[in-house]
Amino acid sequence: MGKNMFNEIKTHEITVDIVILTIKNNSLQVLLIKRNNEPFKGKWAIPGGYVRMSENLDEAAMRVLKEKTNVDNIYLEQLYTFGDPLRHPISRVITCAYFALIRAEDIEIIDNPDVGWHKVSNLPPLAFDHKEIIMYSLKRTRERLEMCPVAYQLLNEKFTLTEMQKAYELIMGKSLDKRNFRKKAIQTEGLVELDEFSKTSSKRPARLYKFETIKLNSKRAHFIKKEKK
Amino acid sequence: MGKNMFNEIKTHEITVDIVILTIKNNSLQVLLIKRNNEPFKGKWAIPGGYVRMSENLDEAAMRVLKEKTNVDNIYLEQLYTFGDPLRHPISRVITCAYFALIRAEDIEIIDNPDVGWHKVSNLPPLAFDHKEIIMYSLKRTRERLEMCPVAYQLLNEKFTLTEMQKAYELIMGKSLDKRNFRKKAIQTEGLVELDEFSKTSSKRPARLYKFETIKLNSKRAHFIKKEKK
DNA sequence: TGATTTTTTTGTTTATGTAACAATATTGTA
DNA sequence: TACAATATTGTTACATAAACAAAAAAATCA
Numbered sequence: 001m002g003k004n005m006f007n008e009i010k011t012h013e014i015t016v017d018i019v020i021l022t023i024k025n026n027s028l029q030v031l032l033i034k035r036n037n038e039p040f041k042g043k044w045a046i047p048g049g050y051v052r053m054s055e056n057l058d059e060a061a062m063r064v065l066k067e068k069t070n071v072d073n074i075y076l077e078q079l080y081t082f083g084d085p086l087r088h089p090i091s092r093v094i095t096c097a098y099f100a101l102i103r104a105e106d107i108e109i110i111d112n113p114d115v116g117w118h119k120v121s122n123l124p125p126l127a128f129d130h131k132e133i134i135m136y137s138l139k140r141t142r143e144r145l146e147m148c149p150v151a152y153q154l155l156n157e158k159f160t161l162t163e164m165q166k167a168y169e170l171i172m173g174k175s176l177d178k179r180n181f182r183k184k185a186i187q188t189e190g191l192v193e194l195d196e197f198s199k200t201s202s203k204r205p206a207r208l209y210k211f212e213t214i215k216l217n218s219k220r221a222h223f224i225k226k227e228k229k
Numbered sequence: 230m231g232k233n234m235f236n237e238i239k240t241h242e243i244t245v246d247i248v249i250l251t252i253k254n255n256s257l258q259v260l261l262i263k264r265n266n267e268p269f270k271g272k273w274a275i276p277g278g279y280v281r282m283s284e285n286l287d288e289a290a291m292r293v294l295k296e297k298t299n300v301d302n303i304y305l306e307q308l309y310t311f312g313d314p315l316r317h318p319i320s321r322v323i324t325c326a327y328f329a330l331i332r333a334e335d336i337e338i339i340d341n342p343d344v345g346w347h348k349v350s351n352l353p354p355l356a357f358d359h360k361e362i363i364m365y366s367l368k369r370t371r372e373r374l375e376m377c378p379v380a381y382q383l384l385n386e387k388f389t390l391t392e393m394q395k396a397y398e399l400i401m402g403k404s405l406d407k408r409n410f411r412k413k414a415i416q417t418e419g420l421v422e423l424d425e426f427s428k429t430s431s432k433r434p435a436r437l438y439k440f441e442t443i444k445l446n447s448k449r450a451h452f453i454k455k456e457k458k
Numbered sequence: 459t460g461a462t463t464t465t466t467t468t469g470t471t472t473a474t475g476t477a478a479c480a481a482t483a484t485t486g487t488a
Numbered sequence: 489t490a491c492a493a494t495a496t497t498g499t500t501a502c503a504t505a506a507a508c509a510a511a512a513a514a515a516t517c518a
Contacts, residue, residue, distance in 0.1 A: 012280065014241045014312075014323055051241065053321050057312035081310045081325050083243075083286035092282050094243055094325075096310050162495075179497070180477065203493040204484045391466075408468070409506065432464035433514045460518090467512070476503070483496070488489100 012092050016061040017048035017130070019079070019099035019137040020069065021171075022107075023154050027119050028170045030134055031069065031107070032126075034114035039089045040127030044118065046134065048095065061098040070108050075153050076100045079137055087129045095128075099137040101153040138171075145171055152211050160198050160206035161185055241321050245290040246277035246359065248308070248328040248366040249298065250400075251336075252383050256348050257399045259363055260298065260336070261355075263343035268318045269356030273347065275363065277324065290327040298336045304382050305329045308366055316358045328366040330382040367400075374400055381440050389427050389435035390414055 020031040032044040047068035051060040057078065066072050076098050083094040109115055118124060120138060123131060145168065154167045165181045185191065190212040197205035249260040261273040276297040280289040286307065295301050305327050312323040338344055347353060349367060352360060374397065383396045394410045414420065419441040426434035 012241060012243045012282075014243065051312065051323075053241075054314055056314060057310060057323070060312075078309065080307065081286060083280065083289075083325070085283055085285060094280075094286070096312070096323075160495085177478075178495090179479085182496080183498095184476095201486085202495095203486055204495050205486095206495055389466090406507075407466090408508085411467080412469095413505090430515090431466095432516085433466050433512080435466060461516105462518090463514100463516075465513085465515100468510090470508085472505100472507080474503100474505070476501100478501080479499085481497090484494085486491100486493085488491075 012094055014051045015048050015093055015095040016051055016057060016064055017046050017095045017097050017133060018061055018065050018068075018076075019046055019097065019134055020065070020071075021099065021101050021120070021137070021141065021154075022104040022117065023167055023170055024104045024117050026166075026170070027121065028138075029104075029117040030120050030123070032116065032118050032124070033068065035127055036114065043127040044124045044130075045127040046130050051096075057096050058098075061096075065098075065100065069102075071100070071102055071106055074100050074102055079133075079140060082129055082133060084129065095133075097133045097137065099141065101141070103154060103156065105156075142172055158194060158196065158208040158210050160208060162206055164209070241323055243280045244277050244322055244324040245280055245286060245293055246275050246324045246326050246362060247290055247294050247297075247305075248275055248326065248363055249294070249300075250328065250330050250349070250366070250370065250383075251333040251346065252396055252399050253333045253346050255395075255399070256350065257367075258333075258346040259349050259352070261345065261347050261353070262297065264356055265343065272356040273353045273359075274356040275359050280325075286325050287327075290325075294327075294329065298331075298338075300329070300331055300336055303329050303331055308362075308369060311358055311362060313358065324362075326362045326366065328370065330370070332383060332385065334385075371401055387423060387425065387437040387439050389437060391435055393438070 022029055022031070031047065033047055035041055035043055035045050047064060049060070049064040049067070051057060052063075055063065058076070061076055061078075062072070065074075065076065077100075079097040079099050081094060081096045085092060087093070087095075104117065109117075120134065123134070126134075152164075155163060161182055164185060165176060165178065168181070169175050186193075192210050192212055194208045194210060196208045198208055199205060251258055251260070260276065262276055264270055264272055264274050276293060278289070278293040278296070280286060281292075284292065287305070290305055290307075291301070294303075294305065306329075308326040308328050310323065310325045314321060316322070316324075333346065338346075349363065352363070355363075381393075384392060390411055393414060394405060394407065397410070398404050415422075421439050421441055423437045423439060425437045427437055428434060
């Protein structure tokens with residue numbers, strides 16, 4: 001074990017690291033944990049952990065996410081595997097990166113200054129190659145959002161179209177036209193118009209919408225456009 | 230080393246496996262190697278090998294590809310990482326899958342019945358989860374081909390539009406409209422119309438085209454559409 | 459040499475999706 | 489009742505995709 005065909009002794013270690021994005025205080029934020037061990041003691045890092053021998057990578061990612069954030073049963077996707085020999089200063093650690101979009105309220109963050117949300121636009125010094133991983137995650141999220149949006153993970157069960165648009169705009173980093181956004185949004189499969197209205201202290205109340213409950217296994221089933229009638 | 234936070238001793242092994250697709254005899258084929266060691270002795274497998282401690286994953290994939298096929302400097306892309314604990318019957322091997330599209334003529338296949346091309350539509354019994362990897366690779370290739378085609382890797386330096394269309398059709402597994410294909414093809418960035426014509430024994434000679442040489446590092450630079458004038 | 463065969467080559471129409479654009483409706487509050 | 493703030497709605501132009509058939513060029517053959 002740990003010996004390859006070139007007689008080069010090696011012990012790769014395999015981790016999963018998870019980019020957890022949310023919208024909070026009107027900005028896109030990522031969950032970080034401050035490391036209290038070397039290497040990179042004192043730097044921030046995205047949640048991660050070793051892959052156990054008994055679990056596959058998806059399971060490892062979900063377990064780690066659950067352990068670190070208490071979040072379960074969400075849209076989790078394998079992003080990319082980072083394996084630069086120098087990404088870890090001591091040993092050879094190859095990491096399989098996942099990402100998830102979640103509601104900040106769904107996380108019970110322990111009262112610990114070493115765990116918290118940070119604006120993607122203003123990241124603190126990060127351990128390892130975690131900045132690269134976050135940036136790659138954001139790029140992929142944006143690419144995907146255009147085709148097959150997943151932002152509903154970020155919204156409450158009931159939401160207004162304005163809130164939905166806001167979420168898109170924060171992820172995409174640009175503003176969108178209201179009318180065009182709404183036209184596209186309302187022809188999204190699974191979007192349900194409710195007979196309720198938001199009771200914010202604003203002026204005119206906005207109609208609430210929700211998503212039909214879809215089984216989380218068929219990841220790509222979300223946001224397929226409705227059949228034409 | 231090799232000990233995780235749960236005190237579970239583990240030694241993951243990391244490999245890269247490479248799906249090499251080509252067009253040969255009018256069909257889409259994949260390069261396979263017959264295993265002469267256990268496990269799966271006698272079954273066919275896609276080329277793969279261990280990741281060395283000194284190289285990153287891309288480098289490992291390129292090295293393995295070079296070693297097994299003598300092919301160098303081609304469009305190679307990380308596909309997905311497969312980590313099911315049972316995918317290898319003996320040890321825990323996590324594999325990072327890559328894929329490449331190449332010209333069959335660029336490979337010097339040694340005169341060995343244990344190395345050869347096999348039709349994707351008619352695969353022999355495969356080792357490990359390699360059938361799954363090939364099918365996933367094909368799916369991704371098709372998705373990508375629609376947006377940002379890469380089939381030029383499959384064509385000779387000079388080619389006719391009919392040959393190009395044929396390559397697309399074989400990968401996509403369906404036939405395309407000549408006129409629509411040509412309209413899209415000729416507005417592809419980097420496609421150059423030559424003043425030469427194919428001298429096949431056919432009836433009317435067809436105009437030859439080529440691709441401008443593009444640096445292979447900017448992978449996504451291919452097949453971007455020309456700017457409108 | 460002219461007719462035939464085979465392959466290459468080209469254009470129009472329709473439908474669909476995307477992007478750009480501003481006015482009206484509704485409610486709370488002054 | 490007027491005003492302020494937000495929600496809501498439609499049209500046009502443009503780009504892209506899909507469906508469709510006829511003409512042109514060269515080789516072969518009679």
